[in-house]
Amino acid sequence: MIRIEPRENPSRAFAFGIPILSAVISLALAAIPLLAAGANPITAYGEMIKGVFGSVFAVSEMLTRATPLIFTGLAAALAFRAKLWNIGAEGQLYLGAMAAVAIGSGLLDISGILLLPLIIVLGAAAGAAGMMAPTYLKVRFGADEVVTTLLLNFIILIFLQMMLEGPLQDPMGLGWPQSAPVLDQGMLPPLMDRMRVHSGLILALVLAAIAQFMLARSVWGFKLRAVGENAAAARHAGINVRRSLFGVAAISGALAGLAGVSEVAGLKGYLTADLSPGFGYTGIVVAMLAGLSPVGVVIAALFIASVFVGADSMSRAMGVSSFLADLVVSMSLLCVLVGGFLAKYRILRTKGAKA
Amino acid sequence: MGWRQRQPNLFMTQSTALRLTGLSKRFGSVVANDDVSLTLEKGEVLALLGENGAGKTTLMNMLFGHYLPDSGTVEVADENGTLHPLPLGHPQAALAAGVGMVHQHFALAENINALDNITLGSEPLRSFRRNRNRAKTKIEGIIERSGLSAPLNVPVGRLSVGERQRVEILKALYRDARILVLDEPTAVLTPQEADTLFDNIKAMTKDGLSVIFISHKLREVLAFSDRIAVLRHGKKVGEMATADADEKVIARMMVGADTPKVARTEMAPGAPVLKLSNVSVEGRAKRDTLKSVNLTVNAHEILGIAGISGNGQSGLANVISGLAQPSAGTITVDEQDVPKPSPGTMVKAGIGRIPEDRHHEGIVGAMSVAENMVIERLDDPAIQSRGLLKRDAIQANAEKLAKAYDVRGPGVTAASRLLSGGNIQKLILARVFERSPRLILANQPTRGLDMGAAAEVGRRLLEARERGAGVVLISEDLDEILGLADRIVVIRDGNLVEAISHDREQIGLIMAGEPA
Structure with a gap:
């Protein structure tokens, strides 16, 4: 018979060591399919590390990949802290991106210096708006936000395709479903010459730091934690649970919207329907890996981006399928979730009596 | 059906129904029970008293097989009054030996009637036909002897709390319980319902049923039990005939010190x-x-x-x-x-x-x-x-x-x-x-x-x-x-x-x- 008991006082070293150990184990497990694909895992991981840290360009690519993941990771982490299960970051990302190209491509006649701040603010607002309906349905009718936010993703994606073949389509685009480019004044400046890493990363890091501070030190963060940990007690204590939920919903949606802004105005320059290879969903993975801590989100996003970029580079160097990158990411999530469970609970073997 | 044998005078037959010897149980560093020994005579009502966390529930859970004791033995008398050691850690063994327990929170299925609730679990699992009439006759017999009345054909969800509790007790008796453990039975009853319950219990003990009831209400313990055992911090700190006890003595035993009596002085109400x-x-x-x-x-x-x-x-x-x-x-x-x-x-x-x-x-x-x-x-x-x-x-x-x-x-x-x-x-x-x-x-x-x-x-x-x-x-x-x-x-x-x-x-x- 197996019995599961909560651990009484998990130590700090334990709490930090488990995710790292889990990441190592996940890499060890991923060696099995690598072997099956006919590659030497040691060489493969060597190529992987080279692909992430081997050159300035490699690091720049990794940071570029991490940037949207920090945004969507924060979006998930903050919402999940309040037990608001926002699975719709993918859709909110596209809402932000649409707002960014709508304004940034010269729809409004805004003078140069104001254009970028306006893109950021309205992109965030568009993402936030995307969270309002699911949150309203949740607090008013008890509709499960997991379902509503998830389904909204598909609606937004179809809406996006409609816009890209309609009002937002680039008149100079030879009929391709893509938007007109964002004007130069509307672009997030790059951080390095001839590298893709851009100042969206700085924005993401600043927002992560603010989120970390606000969560621990502000009344807003206090209420959010209380609502998430025990909504009944929060309500009894006079905290307006609905207002807290709407507040965090708006912020979560805004952060996801900023991921879209950052991709459009920092990297691509225009919008297509394949802007995001699932950054919204990967953000959930990032948030879970991070234990829903904003600083943790930054670390987890860097880790996942490293795995993706490294695995890409490895697959090119070794001639194995780049799907192995997805495999490593999935395995690391599984390992960290199991590890997190083991950090909180211990498993005991008992003899005879039922637990 | 041991309790059906009538005992003309319960004080004359000093046969032991249950004997717990040296039971100890620790949870991690917490000692829940420390070398507790207890005997229950046939036809007796024993009140088990103690504050929250004193170890009453742990002790009863060991008796009932839910917990495995670290040390100690449990012996239960069979129908002839001979004590047999009970295999520990097996609720089925406790049930088979005639130990029944009525928890504070009832374990009844609300959508089916009392009759089915009572027979549920004592029916063979792999049989298509159930002999409901025989079960009903048996239950009616128990109701007649004990006075525990409850409508049998109504879904339990529609019964009052008092009736549900009686269904729980009937369930234990239907399984031929000779020893009945009641965990805070009066918590959900009106004073009158509680009185009726204790009258019924008294009637059943005359038939040879032995009862342990867990309570912290000193008043009812003094009024209805034959003997009192007090636990404190997992240890048995006292045992006495109820006739020799008074409220102050028991309270001191439970707490280990005199509890200050809260005194209310009359006061004119304001606005x-x-x-x-x-x-x-x-x-x-x-x-x-x-x-x-x-x-x-x-x-x-x-x-x-x-x-x-x-x-x-x-x-x-x-x-x-x-x-x-x-x-x-x-x-x-x-x-x-x-x-x-x-x-x-x-x-x-x-x-x-x-x-x-x-x-x-x-x-x-x-x-x-x-x-x-x-x-x-x-x-x-x-x-x-x-x-x-x-x-x-x-x-x-x-x-x-x-x-x-x-x-x-x-x-x-x-x-x-x-x-x-x-x-x-x-x-x-x-x-x-x-x-x-x-x-x-x-x-x-x-x-x-x-x-x-x-x-x-x-x-x-x-x-x-x-x-x-x-x-x-x-x-x-x-x-x-x-x-x-x-x-x-x-x-x-x-x-x-x-x-x-x-x-x-x-x-x-x-x-x-x-x-x-």
């Missing part, structure tokens, strides 16, 4: 602090529904709300604490109308709330003791400025309150769920009383607390009354209300009926819905 006029609450169930009630609570007054649980107490508590919006009627606090009640407005109006479920509504367990102490005053400039928490002030406040209200635990920065139940209640008391509220809503404030902590709650409530606060004390423990309240109102089916006097019988009749 009304809370008025409910024709207030209705449409709840989802009977327990949170109020039907156009009127209630006035004055300063310098403790108003006791008596009643069987689930008769609208939650509705009343919710409306006073601001959790429920009245569908009709007006609420006045200190002569001021409260047009849109919410928990926040009620706190600001000067109402201190001690919630019924302190773990679920009272604290956010994952947050620190210090944070829970300020959770109702996040607007207070002493706690925050411009939206940022003043961490030093919160810490200092917590240390001050923890000292003043004797909140013990791993420290004010630790998660509040690590506190014991009594200390969680002290945390809530500290949070409520430090704001000097005009009105205090205390909903089951001593439930689950040990006697020392319960006395402390009573003392604080009386202190607040002296200071000029009004107190609404909702309790299912009539003795507590009789001891503390200046005025008593009975809640039944969402209606309030004022009791004319502190008369237990009269209040019991109103609780049961009979004209007083």
Whole structure:
């Protein structure tokens, strides 16, 4: 018979060591399919590390990949802290991106210096708006936000395709479903010459730091934690649970919207329907890996981006399928979730009596 | 069917029905039971007394096979009175040996009738036909001998709490229990129902049934048991014939010291602090529904709300604490109308709330003791400025309150769920009383607390009354209300009926819905 008991006082070293150990184990497990694909895992991981840290360009690519993941990771982490299960970051990302190209491509006649701040603010607002309906349905009718936010993703994606073949389509685009480019004044400046890493990363890091501070030190963060940990007690204590939920919903949606802004105005320059290879969903993975801590989100996003970029580079160097990158990411999530469970609970073997 | 053999005089037949020898059980570093030995004679009612955490439930769970003891033995007499060791850790073995247990929280399927509930589990699993008639005849026989009546053909969900409890006991007897363990059987009954239950138990012991009942109500223990055993900190600290015991002796044995008797002095009531006029609450169930009630609570007054649980107490508590919006009627606090009640407005109006479920509504367990102490005053400039928490002030406040209200635990920065139940209640008391509220809503404030902590709650409530606060004390423990309240109102089916006097019988009749 197996019995599961909560651990009484998990130590700090334990709490930090488990995710790292889990990441190592996940890499060890991923060696099995690598072997099956006919590659030497040691060489493969060597190529992987080279692909992430081997050159300035490699690091720049990794940071570029991490940037949207920090945004969507924060979006998930903050919402999940309040037990608001926002699975719709993918859709909110596209809402932000649409707002960014709508304004940034010269729809409004805004003078140069104001254009970028306006893109950021309205992109965030568009993402936030995307969270309002699911949150309203949740607090008013008890509709499960997991379902509503998830389904909204598909609606937004179809809406996006409609816009890209309609009002937002680039008149100079030879009929391709893509938007007109964002004007130069509307672009997030790059951080390095001839590298893709851009100042969206700085924005993401600043927002992560603010989120970390606000969560621990502000009344807003206090209420959010209380609502998430025990909504009944929060309500009894006079905290307006609905207002807290709407507040965090708006912020979560805004952060996801900023991921879209950052991709459009920092990297691509225009919008297509394949802007995001699932950054919204990967953000959930990032948030879970991070234990829903904003600083943790930054670390987890860097880790996942490293795995993706490294695995890409490895697959090119070794001639194995780049799907192995997805495999490593999935395995690391599984390992960290199991590890997190083991950090909180211990498993005991008992003899005879039922637990 | 051992208990069917009639025993003409139970004191003449000193045959032992159950013997526990040297039972010990530890959970981690906590010693739940330490070398406890206990015997139960045939036809005897043994009261097992002790405060919360004294180890009563652990002991019974070892007897019943739910826990495996670290050491010790359990012996149960067979039908001929010979003791046999019971294989430990096997509930089926305990059942087969004739040990039945009725838990505080019933384990009945609400959608099927009493007859099926009683036979459920003792039927062979792989048989298509059930002999319902034979089962029914057997149950009717038990009902006739014991006087435990319950409608057999009605879904259990429609039965009253008292009837459900009788179904649980019938279930144990149907399985030929010769030893019956009752865990706090009167917690959900009116005084009259409790009396009937004990009469039935007495009738069954004449038939040879042996009973252990767990309780903390000294009054009923003294009235109905033959012998008393007291546990404290996992050890048996005393055992005596009930005839030789009195309330003071047992209380001292349970606590290990004299508990200060909370003394209430008469006091003239002041101006009304809370008025409910024709207030209705449409709840989802009977327990949170109020039907156009009127209630006035004055300063310098403790108003006791008596009643069987689930008769609208939650509705009343919710409306006073601001959790429920009245569908009709007006609420006045200190002569001021409260047009849109919410928990926040009620706190600001000067109402201190001690919630019924302190773990679920009272604290956010994952947050620190210090944070829970300020959770109702996040607007207070002493706690925050411009939206940022003043961490030093919160810490200092917590240390001050923890000292003043004797909140013990791993420290004010630790998660509040690590506190014991009594200390969680002290945390809530500290949070409520430090704001000097005009009105205090205390909903089951001593439930689950040990006697020392319960006395402390009573003392604080009386202190607040002296200071000029009004107190609404909702309790299912009539003795507590009789001891503390200046005025008593009975809640039944969402209606309030004022009791004319502190008369237990009269209040019991109103609780049961009979004209007083």
